[in-house]
Amino acid sequence: MIKFIKVVFTAAVLVPFISITDGHAAETKAANEPKVVRIATVAYNVNGKTRYLGSTELVTETGLDAELAKRGVKVEWVPAAHAMVGPIVNEAFANKTIDFAAYGDLPPIILNGSKPRVQLVAPWGRSGNSxxxxxxxxxxxxxxxxxxxxxxxxxxxxxxxxxxxxxxxxxxxxxxxxxxxxxxxxxxxxxxxxxxxxxxxxxxxxxxxxxxxxxxxxxxxxxxxxxKLMGGLWARNDFVQQYPELTQAIVTSFIKANHWAAQDANKETYLKNYASLVQPESVVRRDYEDDVVSWRDRWSPLYDQALVDHYKRATSYARESGLIRKDIDINQLLNSAFVDKALKELNLETFWAPSRIAAKQ
The missing domain is CATH 3.40.190.10 (Periplasmic binding protein-like II)
Known part of the structure; x- marks a missing residue:
């Protein structure tokens, strides 16, 4: 029987990875996993076809569907209109109608403002200028x-x-x-x-x-x-706690997508086939030009100093500006365990260099 799993970006709660070596135990574990994983992401209607934001579409090409199918799980993509991404995704997380979501930094911080709900399990890099x-x-x-x-x-x-x-x-x-x-x-x-x-x-x-x-x-x-605008794959805390192996499989596929997009040989293909869905290609190219961050590092999933400082500032700003009423524990928001394991399994531990925070002032 095909099983479906819900996938949505949520606040992070650090959890240990469970290693299952016994075949029967693995089968039992898979049998207890959800049948559908629902992942929310920004979506556009392009020539009558639903297309997803940036590298999100790449995930299906780097083996996510096939990998989860082995576990009897199916991915269900939940589209969110660009104009209202934050409210739509936050409501879905709160109602537990999604398990993961790919979206930016401030909305999930607002979601966690009352209590820890989601965690960042796979950053998408420093890919957004404003x-x-x-x-x-x-x-x-x-x-x-x-x-x-x-x-x-x-x-x-x-x-x-x-x-x-x-x-x-x-x-x-x-x-x-x-x-x-x-x-x-x-x-x-x-x-x-x-x-x-x-x-x-x-x-x-x-x-x-x-x-x-x-x-x-x-x-x-x-x-x-x-x-930079930061975000990535967020997951519901209770989903991560209950299904750490399934979460790992999903994160690993996202890291594969980041790795593909980060390679210079794939830059033109990405710009033409994935980045230029809504904006003209000339606009997309100018957005990427003359940037202090290199093409490779734009896709870095590392929880380095730049990312940590970004979220410290973002959570402080949300509190000071009244967007949230309580302080947020950064350790509950950011969970690097899944990315660390994915990088090791994919032999990508040295592919991205930790970002040094330096730029023209």
Whole structure:
């Protein structure tokens, strides 16, 4: 009988790996595993076909479905619209209708704000830049020039952390600006119409530049690596505790996908076939160009100092800004055990170098 397993990104609780060497014990263990694993991820409708964000689609090509099929488990992908990823995934985790989820950093922190629910079991790397855009005719050159001005920013989304870093580094507070809380689509339109003085978002900033209605005055390309948008595969704590071997199989497939994408020989294929699903290829390429982080390290799944510092800052910011009411134990949020074992099994322990936090200031 085919079994299905639910897969969803959740907060991390450190658990020991269970090694089963007895064949009968392994069969018994598999028999007790769920029949379906549900994994939530950002999805798009491209020419009538559902496509998933970035490297998530690669996982099916690196053996996840086949590996779980051996255990009698089936993967069910749960699509989440880009405009409302955080709320959709958080609600699904809270209701236990998903087991894993691939999404950014701030939403799962908010989810864990009341109690530990999910953990990061496989980081996707430092793959996301964010941009501060002003109207094409604006005289603003820095964040300081926007004090007291209207800035479109979708609160609670991963890129809010980078914006907060920029604001704090320059000696300001969010209250020094008139934050207009709208999603990226509305924010982009607001900038184009002159309804706001600036817009903070992702690579869609280049679309505004191409249309001649906006110009980029700052981005995380020259910021420290820990300012990048970070996230990855999050798993429900109770799922990880109950099914550590199944969690390991899923994480290992994600690490295989990271490894494939990180190789220079596969860069062009990734850019053309996976990264350019929604944005024009020219936009995608510019988002990856002239970055302080190398192509290989953009896919690093390591729980290195850059990642730890990023989540320390993110959890502190969430608490200070009122997004959560309690402090979060970083040790419950980040679980490196599964990645460590996957890297060892795949002989990739030295493929990625730990990130040193250094960049142009």
């Amino acid at each position: 941009y501060l855009v002003v109207p094409a005719n604006s005289t603003a050159k820095t964040i300081a020039d926007l004090k007291g001005k209207r800035i479109a920013l979708h609160r609670g989304r991963p890129w809010e952390i980078a914006f907060a870093n920029l604001v704090q580094k320059n000696g300001f507070k969010l209250t020094d600006f008139k934050i207009v809380n709208v999603n990226p689509q509305v924010g982009s339109a607001a900038l184009a119409s002159g309804s706001v003085d600036a817009f903070y978002s992702l690579s869609d900033a280049y679309n505004l530049v191409d249309k001649g209605v906006g110009k980029i005055i700052w981005s995380t390309k020259t910021a420290p690596p820990d300012w």
